[in-house]
Amino acid sequence: MDLVDVLLRIDYVFLLAAALRAATPIAFAALGGIFSERAGVINIGLEGMMLISAYVCYRVAVLAASPAVGLVAGMAAAMVLAGLHGLFSIRYQTNQVVSGTVVNIFAAGITGFLFRALGAQESAPYLPNISHPLLKSIPVIGTLLFDQPLLMWVMLIVVVVATVVLFRTPWGLRTRAVGELPRAADTAGIPVNRMRYLNVLISGALAGLGGAFFTLHTVSTFTPLMTSGQGFIGLAAMIFGNWTPIPAFLATLLFTLPQALAGQLQMFGVPLPYQLLSTLPYLLTIITLAGVVRRSTPPAALGTPYVK
Amino acid sequence: MTRPDVVLEMRGITKRFPGVLANDHINLDLRKGEVHALLGENGAGKSTLMNILYGLYQPDAGEIWLDGRRVTIHSPRDAIALGIGMVHQHFMLVPTLTVTENIILGLETRRGLLLDEATPQQRIRQISRDFGLEIDPEAYVKDLPVGVQQRVEIVKALYRNARVLVLDEPTAVLTPLEVESLFSTLRALVKRGVSVIFISHKLKEVKAIADRITVLRQGRVVGSTTPAEAGEAQLASMMVGRPVILKVDKSPAQPGPVVLSVRDVKAMSDRRAMALQGVSFDVRAGEIVGIAGVEGNGQTELVEVITGLRQPLAGQVLLCGQPLPAWSPRAAIDRGMSHIPEDRYKYGIVAAYSLAINLVLSVFHRPPFSRNGLLQRRAILSNAERLVEEFDIRAPHAEVPIGKLSGGNQQKAVVAREFSRPMKLLVAAQPTRGVDVGSIEFIHKRIVQARDAGAAVLLVSAELDEIMALSDRILVMFGGRIVGERDGRTARREDIGLLMMGKV
Ligand SMILES: Nc1ncnc2c1ncn2[C@@H]1O[C@H](COP(=O)(O)OP(=O)(O)O)[C@@H](O)[C@H]1O
Ligand SMILES: [Mg+2]
Numbered sequence: 029m030d031l032v033d034v035l036l037r038i039d040y041v042f043l044l045a046a047a048l049r050a051a052t053p054i055a056f057a058a059l060g061g062i063f064s065e066r067a068g069v070i071n072i073g074l075e076g077m078m079l080i081s082a083y084v085c086y087r088v089a090v091l092a093a094s095p096a097v098g099l100v101a102g103m104a105a106a107m108v109l110a111g112l113h114g115l116f117s118i119r120y121q122t123n124q125v126v127s128g129t130v131v132n133i134f135a136a137g138i139t140g141f142l143f144r145a146l147g148a149q150e151s152a153p154y155l156p157n158i159s160h161p162l163l164k165s166i167p168v169i170g171t172l173l174f175d176q177p178l179l180m181w182v183m184l185i186v187v188v189v190a191t192v193v194l195f196r197t198p199w200g201l202r203t204r205a206v207g208e209l210p211r212a213a214d215t216a217g218i219p220v221n222r223m224r225y226l227n228v229l230i231s232g233a234l235a236g237l238g239g240a241f242f243t244l245h246t247v248s249t250f251t252p253l254m255t256s257g258q259g260f261i262g263l264a265a266m267i268f269g270n271w272t273p274i275p276a277f278l279a280t281l282l283f284t285l286p287q288a289l290a291g292q293l294q295m296f297g298v299p300l301p302y303q304l305l306s307t308l309p310y311l312l313t314i315i316t317l318a319g320v321v322r323r324s325t326p327p328a329a330l331g332t333p334y335v336k
Numbered sequence: 337m338t339r340p341d342v343v344l345e346m347r348g349i350t351k352r353f354p355g356v357l358a359n360d361h362i363n364l365d366l367r368k369g370e371v372h373a374l375l376g377e378n379g380a381g382k383s384t385l386m387n388i389l390y391g392l393y394q395p396d397a398g399e400i401w402l403d404g405r406r407v408t409i410h411s412p413r414d415a416i417a418l419g420i421g422m423v424h425q426h427f428m429l430v431p432t433l434t435v436t437e438n439i440i441l442g443l444e445t446r447r448g449l450l451l452d453e454a455t456p457q458q459r460i461r462q463i464s465r466d467f468g469l470e471i472d473p474e475a476y477v478k479d480l481p482v483g484v485q486q487r488v489e490i491v492k493a494l495y496r497n498a499r500v501l502v503l504d505e506p507t508a509v510l511t512p513l514e515v516e517s518l519f520s521t522l523r524a525l526v527k528r529g530v531s532v533i534f535i536s537h538k539l540k541e542v543k544a545i546a547d548r549i550t551v552l553r554q555g556r557v558v559g560s561t562t563p564a565e566a567g568e569a570q571l572a573s574m575m576v577g578r579p580v581i582l583k584v585d586k587s588p589a590q591p592g593p594v595v596l597s598v599r600d601v602k603a604m605s606d607r608r609a610m611a612l613q614g615v616s617f618d619v620r621a622g623e624i625v626g627i628a629g630v631e632g633n634g635q636t637e638l639v640e641v642i643t644g645l646r647q648p649l650a651g652q653v654l655l656c657g658q659p660l661p662a663w664s665p666r667a668a669i670d671r672g673m674s675h676i677p678e679d680r681y682k683y684g685i686v687a688a689y690s691l692a693i694n695l696v697l698s699v700f701h702r703p704p705f706s707r708n709g710l711l712q713r714r715a716i717l718s719n720a721e722r723l724v725e726e727f728d729i730r731a732p733h734a735e736v737p738i739g740k741l742s743g744g745n746q747q748k749a750v751v752a753r754e755f756s757r758p759m760k761l762l763v764a765a766q767p768t769r770g771v772d773v774g775s776i777e778f779i780h781k782r783i784v785q786a787r788d789a790g791a792a793v794l795l796v797s798a799e800l801d802e803i804m805a806l807s808d809r810i811l812v813m814f815g816g817r818i819v820g821e822r823d824g825r826t827a828r829r830e831d832i833g834l835l836m837m838g839k840v
Contacts, residue, residue, distance in 0.1 A: 192450075196450045196451055197446075197449060197450055197451055198444035198446065198451055200451075201433070201437055201440075201441060201444060201451060202441070202442070204430070204432070204433065205430050205433065205441055208430045208431070208432055208433070209428070209429070209430045209431070211428060212427075212428035212429060212430050212438075212441070213430075213441065213442070214392070214411075214412060215390070215392070215412045215422070215424065215428045216412070216416075216428070216441040216442035216443075216492075217411065217412050217413035217416050217442040217443075218441065218442045328431075328432075336392060336393070
């Protein structure tokens with residue numbers, strides 16, 4: 029079978045559906061990044077926040093025998109880390125990249141330790157798929173949307189809600205002002221640092237949802253470092269999408285489509301080195317960060333603590 | 337307690353920053369419907385006092401009374417609620433937001449959960465009509481010229497129902513015509529009962545607009561007067577604390593051969609817009625050519641191209657007939673160019689280095705300051721001592737980090753360094769920005785001396801008075817082009833002002 033033949037036989041709807049699923053945690057990270065960074069706080073700790081959420085989700089879901097309880101606990105854990113990152117960045121004016129790195133290292137360390145100490149034999153209860161016997165059979169849309177993980181749906185909704193919040197509500201207006209020119213926001217009577225804290229917490233909550241995807245949808249168990257850099261890919265997507273939800277979401281597909289394609293090709297037995305294809309997202313991330321960054325415009329006050 | 341027509345009274349306001357007493361028991365009262373000018377040199381404490389009034393700083397001591405009631409202002413939010421509005425020296429507008437968004441920020445109206453922009457826009461248009469403040473509510477602030485941004489700031493304050501309006505150095509960024517229109521707006525405001533505090537260090541303007549004048553020096557009130565009582569010279573000496581000569585003494589220029597020749601230079605700005613659209617002119621030995629223009633019309637890029645800090649897209653810069661290699665400040669320096677840069681902190685000094693090192697920044701690699709790859713401390717220090725003496729730089733000693741000196745002394749150090757080399761061409765960009773009147777006098781005198789010694793001088797300044805006082809020839813820049821040339825002896829302010837706005 030030659031490649032052209034295979035390419036003709038691939039089910040592209042199925043492929044897109046897989047890419048959408050895989051994009052879920054990345055998009056959550058990207059959305060989280062958008063809230064934090066639009067308010068002026070660099071958040072490279074998303075990876076660590078996702079990881080801690082993945083672990084806590086797993087552990088609590090097993091204990092409570094409830095994926096919902098696990099989900100809430102995971103989000104709370106990620107928000108605690110986000111709160112610490114906020115405290116370091118906003119209150120103590122630590123370098124925000126350093127603070128985010130500390131979050132990542134801490135999350136990797138603590139989850140790795142707990143994994144070795146407690147193991148992860150039991151499997152966690154899954155979150156349900158959103159599946160509808162009738163809608164499922166609608167061509168294209170059915171495959172894309174109506175037999176998919178709950179959290180993917182949540183992600184799609186958050187993409188829309190985030191767009192509205194950021195660009196059509198007072199909250200969003202204030203958030204953007206605080207990230208662009210905090211002094212102007214301050215003189216307009218807006219509590220700059222409170223806005224920043226709250227947006228960093230929102231970013232933690234979103235990263236928490238992203239982390240839950242790994243343990244409550246994908247594998248129902250925890251393995252160390254299972255987020256495998258997807259928080260960083262999310263940041264790349266955020267930059268690619270110019271700190272705007274819908275474009276950032278579309279950018280995540282750019283990262284996940286190659287991998288989905290690799291999966292398909294392998295199924296057809298095409299002798300493509302899978303390993304090579306699965307490095308594609310990371311390669312794209314590096315290229316994005318090196319190249320596109322220069323053309324995108326981050327919020328002007330990004331990374332600068334506000335001091336009166 | 338207070339007289340009925342006094343709206344605002346600040347009593348005994350004291351504010352200390354590390355190492356400076358910015359406000360020292362300041363008393364100030366503002367009457368209903370007056371324009372009260374706060375006059376003082378850079379660093380006198382004017383902005384600090386107003387930032388206290390606006391709740392951005394907390395005073396260490398003192399009281400604020402509004403309408404006969406004592407108030408405490410913890411934050412701008414409190415100030416806004418009390419009817420105090422402020423147009424800051426550096427505008428507080430978010431460039432990426434629209435005019436409407438900037439104005440309603442913090443006071444948003446909603447429709448359901450969403451932002452309502454239609455209702456505020458009606459009010460903005462109303463205010464804009466009432467006071468002759470023409471603005472487009474839907475424009476993005478980043479696309480607006482500074483003059484318009486200032487109108488947005490004023491509308492923003494009025495939208496918040498300000499009864500007391502503070503304007504911090506509002507004319508610094510305006511052309512003479514825009515200043516006129518600002519003044520007529522202020523007159524309209526005052527007629528409606530708004531009280532205005534107008535901060536400036538420009539005597540002419542203060543005399544033109546103020547009902548009363550309070551002069552600040554080194555954190556203290558040195559006197560209160562009215563325009564009718566005090567002349568310009570008197571106000572200047574109150575500001576400085578000694579008599580000052582406002583006029584620059586200079587004999588007619590005796591131009592020699594062409595030293596600098598700029599040939600059809602085109603260049604982009606940092607924001608990748610065409611900043612120079614083909615600029616050509618000559619500067620001869622022994623003349624001062626002044627470039628007038630509102631900031632942001634290509635002057636910065638022009639100076640950068642000439643001094644080798646920016647790569648032009650097209651065109652040539654010739655120094656004494658030889659093309660200068662683009663993008664090489666050292667080549668420019670080696671061939672006799674001196675440069676007083678517009679942004680002192682970015683290009684003029686290394687703030688953390690000592691005064692002595694800063695005084696040799698352009699020549700440290702040559703003997704006697706460096707031998708066999710090693711810096712010669714003794715030579716560097718004795719050079720510093722000589723320049724400190726000659727240029728009257730006030731510093732505790734030559735090894736103090738230059739960042740610790742006042743703006744005026746930093747600038748004198750830059751001037752000293754640039755004048756200490758043999759000089760064929762002097763490029764002076766905003767040479768007296770943020771500098772006290774005493775130092776301005778000194779720097780102006782040295783520039784004229786350089787000319788008389790046969791140097792060609794290119795002076796770029798946003799201060800029209802400075803251009804008028806020093807230039808033998810005046811070129812006006814607008815939109816990246818030279819739009820006019822006038823003889824320095826016969827040029828009229830109004831005429832140059834029109835050219836600066838592109839009205840040829
Ligand atoms: N935030 C600050 N921290 C430390 N020093 C300051 C601060 N703001 C102003 N100063 C100092 O206080 C003095 C008065 O400054 P300012 O009020 O800005 O003067 P003006 O507005 O009259 O030019 C200056 O010496 C200045 O360096
Ligand atoms: Mg000031």
